[in-house]
Amino acid sequence: MSKIQQRSLYLDVADRVRELIEQGDLAPGERISEKHLCERFGVSRTPLREALKVLASEGLVELLPNRGARVVRLTLKMVKDTYDLMGALEGLSGELACQNISDEGIRAIRTLHDEMLRHYRERNLPDYFRVNQRIHESILAASANEVLQETYSNLSQRVKRVRYSKKMTDDFWGNAVQDHEHMILALEARDGRRLGQILRDHLCNKLEVASLAGVVEDETALEVATS
Amino acid sequence: MSKIQQRSLYLDVADRVRELIEQGDLAPGERISEKHLCERFGVSRTPLREALKVLASEGLVELLPNRGARVVRLTLKMVKDTYDLMGALEGLSGELACQNISDEGIRAIRTLHDEMLRHYRERNLPDYFRVNQRIHESILAASANEVLQETYSNLSQRVKRVRYSKKMTDDFWGNAVQDHEHMILALEARDGRRLGQILRDHLCNKLEVASLAGVVEDETALEVATS
């Protein structure tokens, strides 16, 4: 029995373009040729153009009237602003999670937390990242606020292209783990205010280790120096 | 000399549909007939459909595959969730504003504040609301975070349809003005933490006086009782 409800074509196209942007197959600032992508996806221009409009309203591409679309170039300021925002949202998610999460939910996150610690002790960065992300997702889900989840994931998508330094220093890593220790304690105490604050600060630290080279505008490095 | 840079048609259409929704000309849950709107706007289906896709990604309409579009029905939970989110964003805007605003900017807001107080004393609700909104907009602008501004205005648009009770009690009004007194003091002291907190709580109060009848799902009133 196959699925009855078929998704619209433009949604699939949008997903695929998002993927290309995230993977870097469509470079920042790169002109998006409608014809080229149509042939690549095997669809006509109509659904592709609809998809581009959606992606534009998501902030992933920009549409220049009569001159096509291009992948938005992230500036350092945009990334920083987005992180500030995501920090506030993470903070809210922590507060709400403490109000709404079940005891079982807390135990599940504790399990993830312990698993993450194992990966940390073994210096297994990929698995650490994976479990780390699941913890944050779990807290977000526990907030039981769908508008928040949707907004967060949109912002997250925008900066997904930014890759983090492979050579994350032990210092930063240690601090992050320390943050998580405090998080789980606050969560188990259902101290929303505290959990929120930790989550917010935690994200700010994350920004610091972000290696923005390549994805971010070069001229922006200049901005940093001058500001 | 006319403007050289013409906006795309779908943007104009999107604006007009947004207006119709905000004004209530398109009722919540109402089916949106492509043909009807095309004739009304004098455009073909292509730009209208592009506009609908954008509006869907903004959360104003929902697209049912093969069955057209409809104006989203706001549930009480959605409105509440959105306000929680907007509260967090207002809080952030306050913190950032204190960091970034100029002394002149503070003086400008103080002027607005005093003007608002005059309208309050004269019980001039429309002008009070207008100036009130300008204050919040000024703080948001002073945050110097465009991603924040854009996100806030999107969320704001979603719940714009919700009309506030004409019979706002003197109590609530007095409290709101009191909040504003604290706000301007925190701003003048550049106490971001405090301003943020006030703005957040201020918005929560606003929700309480919201008269949700008509725009919000009826079944939702039930949800309130059961939760």
Place this chain on the structure above:
DNA sequence: GAGAGGTATTATGAATTCAAAATGCAGCCA
């Protein structure tokens, strides 16, 4: 050889057309 101007080509914007799905309605049967 460099630059300006004009034409050809290409890409985008929007309308139209074609195909497929959903809706409405009439007739049929229990």
Place this chain on the structure above:
DNA sequence: TGGCTGCATTTTGAATTCATAATACCTCTC
């Protein structure tokens, strides 16, 4: 009478077509 089946109509989804703006290229002039 009530509900189901099947056909006609309407509506949506997607491709195609047409018009217009942008780009590239070529020529002509200095």
